[in-house]
Amino acid sequence: MSMTPPDIEGDDARFAGNLTTIEPEKQPAAARIIRGRSPWQLAFERLRKDRTAKIAAGTIAVIILLALFAPVIAAALGHGPNQQFVDTGENAFGDPVGPNPTFWLGTDSSGRDLLIRTLYGARVSLVVGVLATLISVAMGVLFGLVAGYLGGIWDAIIARLVDVVLSIPFLIIAISIAYISHPGFWLVVFVVGVLSFTYPARIVRGQVISVKEKEFVEAARALGAGPIRIMFIDILPNIIATVIVYGSLLIPLAIVSEASLSFLGVGIPPPTADWGQMISDASNYYQYGYWWYLLFPSLALLITTLAFNILGDSVRDALDPRGAGIYE
Amino acid sequence: MIRFLIRRIAQAILVLWLSSVAVFLLFFVGPGPTQVARTFAGRLATAARIAQIKHELHLDEPLPVQYGHWLWNLLQGNLGYDYYNGQSVDSVVGQAIPATVSLVIGAAILWLLYGVITGIVSAVRPRTFLDRGFTTSALFFYSVPTFVLGLSLIWLLAYKLSPVTQFFPFHGYEAITANPGKWFEFLILPWLTLALVQAASYTRLTRTSMLEVLNEDYVRTARSKGMSERRVILVHALRSALTPIVTLFGLDVGTLLGGAIITEKLFGITGLGWTIVNAINIQDLPVIMGIAVLAAVFVVVANLIVDITYAFLDPRVRLS
Numbered sequence: 001m002s003m004t005p006p007d008i009e010g011d012d013a014r015f016a017g018n019l020t021t022i023e024p025e026k027q028p029a030a031a032r033i034i035r036g037r038s039p040w041q042l043a044f045e046r047l048r049k050d051r052t053a054k055i056a057a058g059t060i061a062v063i064i065l066l067a068l069f070a071p072v073i074a075a076a077l078g079h080g081p082n083q084q085f086v087d088t089g090e091n092a093f094g095d096p097v098g099p100n101p102t103f104w105l106g107t108d109s110s111g112r113d114l115l116i117r118t119l120y121g122a123r124v125s126l127v128v129g130v131l132a133t134l135i136s137v138a139m140g141v142l143f144g145l146v147a148g149y150l151g152g153i154w155d156a157i158i159a160r161l162v163d164v165v166l167s168i169p170f171l172i173i174a175i176s177i178a179y180i181s182h183p184g185f186w187l188v189v190f191v192v193g194v195l196s197f198t199y200p201a202r203i204v205r206g207q208v209i210s211v212k213e214k215e216f217v218e219a220a221r222a223l224g225a226g227p228i229r230i231m232f233i234d235i236l237p238n239i240i241a242t243v244i245v246y247g248s249l250l251i252p253l254a255i256v257s258e259a260s261l262s263f264l265g266v267g268i269p270p271p272t273a274d275w276g277q278m279i280s281d282a283s284n285y286y287q288y289g290y291w292w293y294l295l296f297p298s299l300a301l302l303i304t305t306l307a308f309n310i311l312g313d314s315v316r317d318a319l320d321p322r323g324a325g326i327y328e
Numbered sequence: 329m330i331r332f333l334i335r336r337i338a339q340a341i342l343v344l345w346l347s348s349v350a351v352f353l354l355f356f357v358g359p360g361p362t363q364v365a366r367t368f369a370g371r372l373a374t375a376a377r378i379a380q381i382k383h384e385l386h387l388d389e390p391l392p393v394q395y396g397h398w399l400w401n402l403l404q405g406n407l408g409y410d411y412y413n414g415q416s417v418d419s420v421v422g423q424a425i426p427a428t429v430s431l432v433i434g435a436a437i438l439w440l441l442y443g444v445i446t447g448i449v450s451a452v453r454p455r456t457f458l459d460r461g462f463t464t465s466a467l468f469f470y471s472v473p474t475f476v477l478g479l480s481l482i483w484l485l486a487y488k489l490s491p492v493t494q495f496f497p498f499h500g501y502e503a504i505t506a507n508p509g510k511w512f513e514f515l516i517l518p519w520l521t522l523a524l525v526q527a528a529s530y531t532r533l534t535r536t537s538m539l540e541v542l543n544e545d546y547v548r549t550a551r552s553k554g555m556s557e558r559r560v561i562l563v564h565a566l567r568s569a570l571t572p573i574v575t576l577f578g579l580d581v582g583t584l585l586g587g588a589i590i591t592e593k594l595f596g597i598t599g600l601g602w603t604i605v606n607a608i609n610i611q612d613l614p615v616i617m618g619i620a621v622l623a624a625v626f627v628v629v630a631n632l633i634v635d636i637t638y639a640f641l642d643p644r645v646r647l648s
Contacts, residue, residue, distance in 0.1 A: 163343040164350055167624040171589045171601075175608055176354065176616055256473045260590060263475050264605060276475075283479055283594075287487055294483070298476045306471040313467065 039319075040241065046318040053314035059307040067122035074120075079103075079113035081120040082271045086111050096290045106292040108278065109285055114292065118300050120273035125255045125304060128189055128268075132254040135193025137200045137247040144204025145231045149212055155205075162198045170195055171260065178266035188267050192257045196250060203246045207239040245315055252308035259301055275301045332639050340632045347624040348402060352395050355617050356387075381411065407618035412610060417618035420603065427501050428599030430511065431518055431591065432584045438523035439530060440577060444570075446527075447534020451542065452561060462531055470528035478521040478594040485517065499596040518595040522588055526580060533576060537569040544568075571642075575634055582630025586623025 037045070047053050066073075074080060089111030091097050096114075099106045105115040147158040174191050181187060211217065212235060220234045261267035262276030270277060278297040286294035382388055386397045401408065407417035446462040453459055469477070486498040498517045502510035541547060542565055550564045551557075587601030596602070600619050607615035 160339075160343060160346060163339075163628075164346045167343055167347045167627045168351070168620055169583045169586045169589075169623050169627070172586060172604060172620050172623055173354075175589075175605070176620065180355070252471065259473055260475065263473075263590070264593065266608070279475060279479070283475075286479070286483060291483075294479060298479070302472055302476055305473070306468065309467060309471045 043315075043318040047314060050314050050318065053311055053318075056307045056310040056314065059303065060311060063122055063304055063307070064126065066119055067126055070116070070119035070123060074113075074116045077113070077116065079116050081116050081273050082112065084111045085113070089113070095288075096285060096293050098290075098292055105296045106290075108293055109281055109290075114278075114296055117273035117278060118275070118296050121275040121278060121297060121300065122304070124185075124268055124272060124274045125258065125301070128185075128192065128258040129251045129255040129308075131189045132193035132196070132258070133247055133250045135190065136196040136250060136254075137243060139194065139197035140200025140202075140247070141204050141236070141243060143197065143201040145208055145236065147201070148205040148208025149231050149235065150227065158201070158205075162201060165195060165198055170257070171264075174257070174261055175264055175266045178261060183261075183266050183269050185268055185272070188258055188261055192254050192261070196253065196257070199250065200243065200247055204239065204243055207242055208235055211235050211238050242319075245319060249312040249316070252305040252312070255301075255308070256305055329639065333636065336632065336635055336639075340628050344624060344628050347628070348399060348621060349395070351617055351620050351624070352398060355613060356391075356394065356398075402621065407621065408614040410612060410614045412612040412615075417614050420615055421600065421618055421622060424598060424600045424603045426503060426599075427597050428585060428587060428592070428601065430504060430515060431522065431588055431597055431599060432581060434515055434519045435522035435526065435588075436577070436581055436584075438519055439527035442523065443527040443530020444534050444573065446531045448538055448561065448566065450531065450535040451538030454539065459535075463535065466528040466531040468528075469524050470532070472525070474521065474525050474590045475594055477525060478517075478591060481517055481521055482594075501595075501597040501599075514595075514597070518588075518591050518597055521594070522584075522591045529576065530573060533573055534569065537572055538565060541565045541569045571638070574637070578630045578634035579627070582627040583623075585626040585630075587619060 070081075079085070085103075085107065088102055089097060089107035094111075096107045096109055096111075097103065103113050103115065105113075105118065108114050108117060143158050143161070147155045173195060177191050178187055208231075217230060217234055220230050225234065258267055259274075259276030259279070262274045263280045265277075265280065267276055268274040275297045279294065279301070282290070282294040282297065386394050389397075398408075405418065407421060409415075410417050410420050413420060446466070450459040450462045482498050497510075497513055501514050504511040538561075542561075544565075547560060547565050550560045555564075585600075587599060587604055589601035589605060591597070592599045592601035593605050600622070604616055604619045606612075607619070
């Protein structure tokens with residue numbers, strides 16, 4: 001917060017539309033301190049006024065905390081994530097028991113604590129979401145820089161590569177690869193990450209094309225800098241912030257992709273707690289009255305993706321207020 | 329125009345060829361020849377049968393030759409032989425296509441209508457109650473994973489409201505030629521699920537695109553000439569606002585025709601998506617490869633059609 005200049009606006013109502021930042025003529029003369037602010041500071045200011053964004057960011061923070069402290073909560077309740085409670089966690093027919101003082105959210109079909117498993121599921125979702133996004137952003141930066149800066153034949157080759165990756169539907173490649181080489185955590189991260197590099201690559205390419213005509217790039221070239229140096233030392237730092245922001249929009253997509261793979265049985269292998277897998281298992285039980293088994297993992301997944309998408313939308317709008325995003 | 333067509337079609341063929349190489353490398357080279365033959369043969373094959381298949385598939389020959397044989401068959405429309413079920417992959421795929429097409433086309437009509445209409449209303453009346461409602465629900469359906477929405481709809485409509493809505497069967501598929509009424513009943517929930525998830529992007533895109541176009545000079549001109557608002561919006565603005573929507577629509581329909589995997593699996597619709605999931609579970613490699621190749625064809629052809637349509641509508645596209 002210290003990086004933002006003192007709040008000279010005061011009047012919140014004028015900022016409901018968050019389109020304008022300074023309307024000096026309406027300010028009393030004494031309060032009129034005009035400061036130069038970078039686009040990033042402006043964006044941050046707009047974001048700070050956005051109540052929806054704050055709620056979404058708060059929700060994400062809570063989810064991260066819950067995921068971090070899952071082992072602590074598990075220890076406090078005395079229920080491990082993969083521990084089966086054959087006596088208390090299953091009814092006489094070996095089926096799940098509903099929410100009760102011992103198992104706050106009930107148990108699953110193997111008599112395991114649903115609350116603890118849902119919390120541990122958050123760890124998998126978040127870690128896969130972030131790691132896969134890092135891979136796709138790193139690849140996107142590499143391909144986008146090369147395509148945008150070198151252009152010509154390189155651009156054409158990378159464009160065809162993107163076409164090929166987009167031509168076979170994501171789930172088809174993903175389930176095929178996952179099956180051929182035995183599903184596992186790192187495989188899921190790798191598959192989801194690599195297959196979604198096309199979006200960041202396109203963003204980076206566009207940014208590079210607009211930056212590479214600037215004078216400082218020309219100056220670097222005049223000084224004798226080679227293409228690799230120009231791409232990574234001169235251009236990349238200028239676009240990295242945009243890349244990070246747009247890249248973060250990929251996190252909810254990666255989370256849903258991972259959950260979908262696990263739902264189809266080719267994602268994170270059991271017994272690791274995972275939302276997609278829990279929902280898949282619950283789909284054989286919920287219709288017989290075990291509603292909690294489906295409800296809680298589904299809610300966890302839904303709240304997570306919703307929070308990330310809402311925050312992403314708000315960030316995008318804050319960066320580009322004229323773009324007609326959802327929350328104008 | 330002719331030059332554009334030739335260049336664009338050549339590009340599409342190149343992409344298809346590269347996709348075929350990718351599929352070939354992924355499935356043939358990755359696991360190694362004996363493993364491939366074993367997977368092709370199914371789990372219970374004898375050693376002699378495996379050797380025979382290895383020979384039939386030219387797995388004992390150099391890689392480029394293997395690829396050549398495979399590609400030659402593909403070009404003749406022969407996707408291979410499904411040893412597991414003892415029939416050609418073409419006929420396995422042929423049986424599955426009508427179900428996927430029924431699902432995707434029905435849902436596409438729903439999501440396009442709903443998405444575009446709500447998008448227009450949102451753009452024309454921004455920040456009203458209706459706009460908030462449509463955009464918020466779009467964000468919701470954009471975020472909800474297909475299987476969560478599908479299971480919720482099944483729970484709500486098929487189980488909870490079953491006394492009221494007794495007509496909702498929700499698992500299975502009946503060909504339209506066999507029983508049109510049943511076909512429709514089986515598809516209601518899948519259509520709704522797929523359409524709601526897809527429509528979200530269309531509401532958002534239509535709204536953004538319309539808001540942009542409504543600020544254009546020619547829209548102001550049309551208004552200042554005294555044209556009715558209805559005509560301004562539905563004829564002048566919507567026409568150019570539709571461009572990005574058509575692109576997205578082409579891509580989405582192309583991709584889903586290769587198999588609406590989750591929806592099909594959820595509702596037991598025996599289309600391409602259901603077939604490929606099933607094939608993966610029983611390691612039925614020829615079917616997996618056949619559907620992957622077919623899906624690539626659908627996507628590339630859908631893209632080609634969209635681009636060519638543009639070139640006809642908008643001369644600027646041809647030059648770029």
